[in-house]
Amino acid sequence: MRARMATTTVMALLVAGLAGGVAAADDDTVPSKSDVRDARTAVRAQADDVASVRARLVVANQRLQQSAVVAxxxxxxxxxxxxxxDQAREAAAKAQQGVTAAEADVERQRRAYTDSLVTSYELQPSLTALSAIVHSHGITSVQERTVTMGNAEDALDGNYDEFRAAAVVADVARxxxxxxxxxxxxxxxxxxxxxxxxxxxxxxxxSDAQAIAAEKATLITRLAELQHISVDLxxxxxxxxxxxxARAAAAAAVQEQEQEQEPAAPAQPTSQPTSEPTSEPTSQPTQEPSDEPTTDPEPETPAPPPTAPSPKSGAQAAIAFARAQIGEPYRWGAAGPNAWDCSGLTAGAWQAGGTYLPHYSVAQYEQSTPISPGQLQPGDLVFWGSSSNPGSIYHVALYIGGxxxxxxxxxxxxxxxxxxxxxxxPNFYARP
Structure with missing residues (x-):
């Protein structure tokens, strides 16, 4: 305001001086070159103040965005x-089930081995080598008793081996x-x-959001003063x-993504021949004619991008579910029914669509089929990550078209x- 008043005063004095024909350099009412230069500097300072305020607003927005990303x-x-x-608990539960099964097997093998010991003890008097010979009725009887004794010993050894193997398995399971x-x-x-x-x-x-909102309100008020407009305007x-x-930055990011995904263009034929034609005809043909007709080679076409799977029938149900939650509060770690975080909402939406998704954006991407931006269909997932590594994903949303x-x-x-x-x-896209 002061700068504008100073400029107006200087210009008014200049007009008054010219109209009155005053030319004396030492007249106090005539602005000097220094006065004019100071007035112009004040105008530039005012413009710099507006630019400075806008720059500070940009910085405030960047701080707000960075704070939101960190959160x-x-x-x-x-x-x-x-x-x-959750996965570790499931693995521990399955491992414990393995221990239970292994210990049950050890108990079965122990009983089997004990039974075989008892049986061997009961049969021992009649199956010893001496008894087999003394009580035999000929060579055939001796052979039969000897075979029976050998089978009993083999069975006992086999039961022991199985018992020991089951014990080892149980130890490993534990x-x-x-x-x-x-x-x-x-x-x-x-x-x-x-x-x-x-x-x-x-x-x-x-806390950052509150502080930055107050700072932005102060900056907007200052901007309104500098531009002589209302705060609302x-x-x-x-x-x-x-x-x-934001739209310009997003468009630039999308263009960059599309350029990265475009295949290299095939080489174009040259417009000029590779050599000058000769004026004299040659006596011999440059190439022997062949019996087979010649055809021009087909230009190589770039490989098409991988085909994305067709959208699932539950996509519309997922969208309808998500739309029904509009207006409900955000709360980190929440997955409904009355509050949500980003991956909780997409997991809940696709559960309504008949597909399980983990309550974790990185896992949602890993368990879905990656697609390109041009393949997006309603019901797909869009992700934000801090790098080109999917492990850096920190936000996910449900695409609804357009x-x-x-x-x-x-x-x-x-x-x-x-x-x-x-x-x-966003920099990652996937189809559940």
């Missing part, structure tokens, strides 16, 4: 730790079960620590600029339908 990463890390803990229990206990501790980290990240994100203008910038998604975005923002480019462009 989302922590929340999905908790979901991942919880999922791994070792495996112990390791599985140890892994499950560690996974439980990891999940608990991940839960604490997620809570700290969520609290920090909420300044807010709407800023929102329009931010939306335009470039739009249904998502559970972050703390303080309920389940909503939105453009999938409203934040940043």
């Amino acid at each position: 989302a990463q922590a929340a999905e890390a908790f979901n991942g730790a919880r999922w791994h803990a 070792d495996r079960a112990e390791r599985a229990r140890t892994d499950a206990e560690k996974a439980e501790r990891d999940a608990l620590e991940a839960k604490r980290s997620a809570q700290r990240a969520a609290d920090a994100a909420a 300044a807010q709407r203008r800023q929102s329009t600029l931010e939306a335009r910038a 470039g739009r998604i249904i998502e559970a975005p972050r703390t303080g923002v309920p389940v909503r339908e939105e453009s999938m480019y409203s934040w940043t462009a």
